Amino acid sequence: MEKKISKAVVRRLPKYHRYLTNLKESGVKKISSKELSDMIGFTASQIRQDFNNFGGFGQQGYGYNVEELLEEVKGILGLGQEYSVVILGAGNLGSALAKFNDFERYQFNIKALFDIDEAIVNKKINGITVHHTSELDEFLIRNEIDIAFICTGNSVAQELAEKAVSLGVRGIWNFAMVDLHLPSSVIMENVHLIDNLFTMSYFLKSK
């Protein structure tokens, strides 16, 4: 049985996933919390505590089995199952996301893009069809979609996210520069690129 894991631990899991994947690909079989700590930058005690949260593998004096630990982290992250995705907005960012092969590698399968720009509707991006946004309702009714990437302009982001959620989408990955207001049951992550850049300019200016 999995214990309830705090949000802080969950946010560290993808990083563990990244490092363990690299270790496995480099042929490393086992690793101590101290060695992981030197690489990742979390303290060894933090790492042991995190891994204890979900079963605790390490053996005193032996360390962790990299492959087992990686499989465990994958399972906890919900990887190894398929997620169906639509991308709303097929402009620069939406198109770029459609071309990322890493999504497919982790079974986030992009089923369709949607846009209102007639110049790209019915075209394909990386083999995935761009549909007119007016077809979104029907598409979501006919297909079980887990996640919508919101790559539209700010003015329509809320409306389209609401529509997606009302038709069964459970996860919203929001790239629009607005905060979306959605039912608390919806899993939402935000990537506000400009906010990130402004944090940089603050620190650049302050130096």
Add this chain to the structure above:
Amino acid sequence: MEKKISKAVVRRLPKYHRYLTNLKESGVKKISSKELSDMIGFTASQIRQDFNNFGGFGQQGYGYNVEELLEEVKGILGLGQEYSVVILGAGNLGSALAKFNDFERYQFNIKALFDIDEAIVNKKINGITVHHTSELDEFLIRNEIDIAFICTGNSVAQELAEKAVSLGVRGIWNFAMVDLHLPSSVIMENVHLIDNLFTMSYFLKSK
């Protein structure tokens, strides 16, 4: 004189910037901390405290002057001055970033892209030339560049970021899926898209 502002406040500033910009564009002249709170979701007392950090504008019973406050937030964020940018890696993501007009709007001026793919070297993306990565040294010596966006593959991200920093770049915006190790004087922000998506899959699976 500006007081030293905590990192937590700095991270909220871009959000204030976003809301105040929208308010100004909607013609709103003044706003109370209570009204801002209802929109942004921070408590009114948090908002008053944040604004007190940098001079404190509000007048009891009157509220904040939207335009003045926006100008103040911009100044603190280091906006209103120009930043010169290079994009390292002109693949899907690097190209998409070169096409974002919001960067130029805020005076983050993209001067050049760099890539090793002969098929795109010397081509232009949104009017900006793609140079061969072998020309990076000379370009950075001849041009004062503030920020490098790292959009390369994981294997070369560290090496190129180090080179950029050694030749005067002060800010690194890292989109590669690796953690970069750079001198602590470097301003670095990370956008690990896959990490973000994995956090979503965790919560989707847990529901």
